[in-house]
Amino acid sequence: MLAPTDPRPKAIAVLPFLNLSSDNENEYFSDGLTEEIIHALGKVKGMSVVARTSVFQFKGRAYDIRKLGEQLNVQTVLEGSVRKAGERLRITAQLINVLDGYHLWSETYERKMEDVFAVQEEISNAIVNALKPFCQEEPAVVRRASENLEAYHLFLKGRFHNRKRTEDGLKRAIEFFHQATEIDPNHAAAYAGLAESFSLLAHKGLFWPREVMPKARTAALKAIALDGQVSEAHMALGFVKSVYEWKWEKAECHYQQALQVASYGNAEAHHWYSSDYLAPLGRLDEALEQMLHAQFVDPLSHLINSSLGFVLIMRREYDQTIDHYRKCLELDPSYYHFYTGLGRAYAQKGMLAKALEHFLKGKELSGHLPYITGIIAHCHAMMGRFSRAEKLLAELLLLARQRYIPSTTLALVYSGLNNRDEAFRWLERAFAERECSLVYLNVYPTYDNLRQDPRFHDLVHRIGFPSAPPVRLA
Structure with missing residues (x-):
């Protein structure tokens, strides 16, 4: 790594x-x-x-x-x-x-x-x-965090479940954090925990952003009003401002405030500033610097090492990405993100068979997350296996009637099938929903085949990205 x-x-x-x-x-x-x-x-x-x-x-x-x-x-x-x-x-x-x-x-x-x-x-x-x-x-x-011992224990329980980063864990965390704030309305850290948990539900594509992100914003603002030294609250609010509200200057202010008040061991402030602010804006040298600092403080973090590879992909450094993820897998061969990240790098190099192999392994280890099904469908389409891609697309569309499926996932599949009209229709739905992953539109290489379309430039303009270094096409 x-x-x-x-x-x-x-x-x-x-x-x-x-x-x-x-x-x-x-x-x-x-x-x-x-x-x-x-x-x-x-x-x-x-x-x-x-x-x-x-x-x-x-x-x-x-x-x-x-x-x-x-x-x-x-x-x-x-x-x-x-x-x-x-x-x-x-x-x-x-x-x-x-x-x-x-x-x-x-x-x-x-x-x-x-x-x-x-x-x-x-x-x-x-x-x-x-x-x-x-x-x-x-x-x-x-x-x-609180002078009230009962509220303090509820807060610890909330944080314990929040760290699991699963849908059930985040829902239980919200319950405990909410109980803590009911007992102690001045519990700033519990409000920050609520903000982070709501944000993660959207970030992981588990809930409609419009359902949970306003709740994240309200909880973060409450935490900051009670105690401006809680870095997690500034991180959560920076996340809301960047990937949901697209208010970039305000987002950076909160990320910088999070960095200022965070303890040395808080690698997450550097991680989220890199991943969800600097990288989407194309400030990829700064993004890499911040992510390397996060890795330095938290060298075995699966999330940080996965996100480091993500930044390398956006920098179009595919060989370095492959080397990084291979080393990650030596440390833990059971983490699905390392496989999907490696697969993305292989795909960008045109090594589609190896990419598909790693995507399938990642899907198996993830518990069959829908967005990975979308990545696999896109890979099949790029290999010319259109019938397989269309079959997986049909499964996703059916599933979308039952639960939230990110519109960007469906746009990706249609893009691979060269159906640009449908790809942009789903990107417009992502825009209306303000999906978190849409902020990578301007930098992520998977969108390269859409960049010359006027609809792409119009979408980028409406998201309101500040001026950024031009994307280096592969």
Whole structure:
């Protein structure tokens, strides 16, 4: 995989705290404690903290501490466990030097649940003291999402389900975040969680954008009104402003604000700024720079590595894209996005048989997502297998009567079948719905065969893209 070559500063990985409670339902709490410590340490100047997505790759897995240090490029690792019994907590934590495996510090905390915030602060302070020569300031006081413990637990449950990034997970996250705001109407982080969850339902093509994006905007604005330092709220609002409202200047303001207030370990701010603002506008050098920074902070993130390949495709760097995705598959051969990304690169190089092979594997691993069916149909059409493409198209049209299917997916198939009138009819429907993927119209190579049509230029003009570098045609 691509990666920056700058040496990493004194770095730490906070591994997922083990849930030793008798109730597996308490896993949300141990995961939440891990994230809170990552966030607190990420605010310390001079300390480099690996983002949550990469460290959570090791959850529930046996590992060699030295190999883990090499893989994450860190010198120290924090391990811990949580045992919750009623309102009592027993939290253990140990800081380990990956070079020799020796403990730099360890502690056990026996507290009441109401003291959980104080414990988070004590652990963060203890780590900074152990690494004092490398830290330029004391850790910030842990920002308390809510003083209400019931609301705090509901928030942690919402975040736990939000991280699953599935339709069911996002729906459950919305339920928990909403309950948290009902108990504590001043819970800014819960409103930010609502905004992100609603946004992801649209981003993943699971719900009509007009149904969920206004809810995302309302929740993000509420979060910012309560606390302008919540980076996730600015990210969500930047996303709404860019891919839904097409208000590009306002979108950049919120993305920049998210970057300014985010902790070091928050790679997502750099990721979304790259993927959903810079790349659609054709600012591909900046997009690559931001995505590489996100990968540097969160090197094992499936989402970030997948999106890095996406940026490379938009840059028409297909050989580099293929090399990147091959290395991604060496790390995890079960993630469907790596296969579909590799397939897209092969398709752009005219290697359609290899592209189809990877698309089919990606569809199988994804649970048969409809948009991948559209990619496969387009590939068949490009191979001259029009009857197969039309059969898959008919299946998608039938499915669209039962659930939301992105109009851009259907436009892609018609484009492959050289039916430009139908392709533009579905693109117009995507425009009316303000589908998220439409913002890549000006940069994504799949649309190259439509670029000379006056209807294409009219559509681009109506989306209102600012001036951008010209697209480099393959």
